[in-house]
Amino acid sequence: MADVKKIATRESYGNALAECGADFPNLVVLDADLAGATKTGVFLKAYPERHIDCGIAECNMTGIAAGLATCGKIPFISSFAMFAAGRNFEQVRNSIGYPRLNVKIGATHAGITVGEDGATHQCNEDVALMRTIPGMTVIVPSDDVEAKAAVRAAIEMQGPVYLRFGRAAVPVINDTPDYKFEIGKGVLLKEGSDVTIVASGITVASALEAAEMLAADGISAEVINIHTIKPLDEELILASAKKTGKVVTAEEHSVIGGLGSAVCDCLCEKLPTPVMKIGMQDVFGESGPAAALVEKYGLDGKGIYAKVKEFVK
Amino acid sequence: MNKLELQKTANEVRKGIVTAVHSAKAGHPGGSLSAADIFTYLYFEEMNIDPKDPKKADRDRFVLSKGHTAPGLYSALANRGYFPVEDLKTLRHLGSYLQGHPCMQETPGVDMSSGSLGQGISAAVGMALAAKLDNKDFRVYTLLGDGEIQEGQVWEAAMFAGHRKLDNLVVIVDNNGLQIDGKIDDVCSPYPIDKKFEAFNFHVINIDGNDFDQIDAAFKEAKNTKGMPTAIVCKTVKGKGVSFMENSAGWHGKAPNDDEYQTAMADLEKIGAELGGAN
Numbered sequence: 001m002a003d004v005k006k007i008a009t010r011e012s013y014g015n016a017l018a019e020c021g022a023d024f025p026n027l028v029v030l031d032a033d034l035a036g037a038t039k040t041g042v043f044l045k046a047y048p049e050r051h052i053d054c055g056i057a058e059c060n061m062t063g064i065a066a067g068l069a070t071c072g073k074i075p076f077i078s079s080f081a082m083f084a085a086g087r088n089f090e091q092v093r094n095s096i097g098y099p100r101l102n103v104k105i106g107a108t109h110a111g112i113t114v115g116e117d118g119a120t121h122q123c124n125e126d127v128a129l130m131r132t133i134p135g136m137t138v139i140v141p142s143d144d145v146e147a148k149a150a151v152r153a154a155i156e157m158q159g160p161v162y163l164r165f166g167r168a169a170v171p172v173i174n175d176t177p178d179y180k181f182e183i184g185k186g187v188l189l190k191e192g193s194d195v196t197i198v199a200s201g202i203t204v205a206s207a208l209e210a211a212e213m214l215a216a217d218g219i220s221a222e223v224i225n226i227h228t229i230k231p232l233d234e235e236l237i238l239a240s241a242k243k244t245g246k247v248v249t250a251e252e253h254s255v256i257g258g259l260g261s262a263v264c265d266c267l268c269e270k271l272p273t274p275v276m277k278i279g280m281q282d283v284f285g286e287s288g289p290a291a292a293l294v295e296k297y298g299l300d301g302k303g304i305y306a307k308v309k310e311f312v313k
Numbered sequence: 314m315n316k317l318e319l320q321k322t323a324n325e326v327r328k329g330i331v332t333a334v335h336s337a338k339a340g341h342p343g344g345s346l347s348a349a350d351i352f353t354y355l356y357f358e359e360m361n362i363d364p365k366d367p368k369k370a371d372r373d374r375f376v377l378s379k380g381h382t383a384p385g386l387y388s389a390l391a392n393r394g395y396f397p398v399e400d401l402k403t404l405r406h407l408g409s410y411l412q413g414h415p416c417m418q419e420t421p422g423v424d425m426s427s428g429s430l431g432q433g434i435s436a437a438v439g440m441a442l443a444a445k446l447d448n449k450d451f452r453v454y455t456l457l458g459d460g461e462i463q464e465g466q467v468w469e470a471a472m473f474a475g476h477r478k479l480d481n482l483v484v485i486v487d488n489n490g491l492q493i494d495g496k497i498d499d500v501c502s503p504y505p506i507d508k509k510f511e512a513f514n515f516h517v518i519n520i521d522g523n524d525f526d527q528i529d530a531a532f533k534e535a536k537n538t539k540g541m542p543t544a545i546v547c548k549t550v551k552g553k554g555v556s557f558m559e560n561s562a563g564w565h566g567k568a569p570n571d572d573e574y575q576t577a578m579a580d581l582e583k584i585g586a587e588l589g590g591a592n
Contacts, residue, residue: 028446052442054473055469055472055473057466057472059431059432059435059465059466059469060466060469060470060473061435062435063433063434063435063436063438063466063470064436064438064442064470064473066425066435066439067376067425067435067436067437067438067439067440067441067442067443068442069439070417070424070425070436070439071439071440071443071444071447072443073443073446075439090429091429091466094428094429094432095426095429095432095435095436098416099416099417099418099425100418
C-alpha cells in the first residue's frame, strides 16, 4: 500500500474541530499544554477565544469541561490517551460519566504507534477503562475520513464520547463515495466465508492487507471495521460469526478489555464462537519507530495474516 | 433576611440535617452542621436562584465540592422550597432522589454531581469560565472541606482560576479543623490556608463561618472584588449546634441513634427557643 495517502488521525482531529467551529458555536476545545501534538492548535488558530489551555493539569481540565457542559457548552478535552483516560479515569467517571455530561474526550497518541517515547506514553488500556463507564460512547477511527466524521458525529450526539486517535500517519482507506459514518454501526469492508477479522483503528488497514494475502492462499476472510467499540454493532458481528464460524479480533490495544473483549462479551452470551484476539498480549510497549513496533507486536498485515492462517488451519 | 431570620433559618436547616442523617442511619452530620450557616446564607440571602425554576438559565451556581455534606445542602434546598422538607427523611434510602452524595440528575437545585473530593472545585471553575466566555454576570460558589484541600486537584483548579482572574468565583473553605483520621494539622496540615490561596492569586478573607455578620460582610466584599477570584476561609465548629457532636471527629460520618437523635433535636429546639421561635 505504498502509494496510498497517509494522514495521522490526530491531524484529522484538529482539522475536524476547526471545520466544525462555525457550525457549532457552543463548541469549546480544552488542552493541557499539548495543543501542538494533539493538533487542537489548528482550532486555536481559527477560534482563539474558544480554545482553553489548562496547563499540565488534566484532572482539572476534565472538571472544567464538566462545568462548561452544565452551562450548555460542548467541550472537547484533549491530551494523550495515557492521561485523558488513564490519569483521568476517576474524573471522567465521576465528573462526566455519572452526571452524563455532554463532554467529548479527544485522546491522541494512543497505543504503541506513539513510538520512540516508549511504554510510559503508549496507552494500551484506554478503551478498556472508558468502556466500563456507563453511558460512555467509545470510538476508534481507522483513518482520516472516519476520524473527521466521528468528531462531527460526536458533537451532534448528546452525551459523553471517548474518541481515540493516533500519532503516526495511517493509510486513508475510507475515501469512497458511498462511505457513511454512523455511531454504533460497524462497516463490512470485505465479504468472506472462512473467517471473520474484526478490527478497529490502525489494524483495519492491516486486516485488509492480511485478507488479500489470505485470499492468495485460498482463505476467504471477511473484514469488519468496528469503529465504535461501545455501543458495539452486535448484529453485524453475530451475522458474520454465524456465517464464518471463526472470529479474529485485531487491535492496537491490550487484548484485555478492548475490542477483543467486547466482541467476546457479545459472542459468548449470544453465539459461542472460537475467537482469537490479536493485540498487545498483556505486555507494555517499548521505544522504537512506530512501524517497527507495529511489526514486532504483530499488528501489521503480515502479522495478522500469520496468526489468522494458523487459527483457521 | 436579617441576622435573626438567618439564624432561625440555619437552625431549621440543622434540624433537617440531623433528621435526615438519623433517618438514613448513615451520613455526615459534622461537616454539614459546621457549614449550615454558609448553606443558609447562600440559599436565603446571597444567590440569585428560583426554587420554582431550578435550572433557570442565568442563575447563580453552587457546587458542593465536599459532597459528603449533602445533608446540609439538601436541608437548605428543602427549606428554601425546592422540595418538601419531609422528604429529607428519605436520604440514602433505596429509590430516593436524595442520594448519599449530590446527584444533579436526581435532585432539584443540585447544579453539579460531586462527592469525589477535589473534583467539585474544577467544575465550579468551568461554570465561572462559561459565564466569562458568554459575558454573563452569574456567579459561582463552591464549598470545600479543609481536609479536602489536601487533594492536589484543588490547587490545579485554584491555579487556573487565579490565572484566568475569575472574579465571579467564590471558593469557600469550611475550616472546621477535623477530618476522618483526626485533626487536619495532625493528619497532613494544609495550613496556612489563606496564604496558599493568596499565592494562587486569590483575594482571601478569613472569617468566623458561624457568625452571620462576618459571613455577610465577606460575601459583600467578594462581590466587590474585581480581577481575581475570592477565597473565604471560614473557621467553624464541626457539629455546630448539637452539643455532643461539636468538635468531635467521631461525628464526621456517623448517624445518631434514637436516643442521640432526641438529644440533638432538644439541643436545636433550645437554640430555636432562645432565638425567639420560628420565623
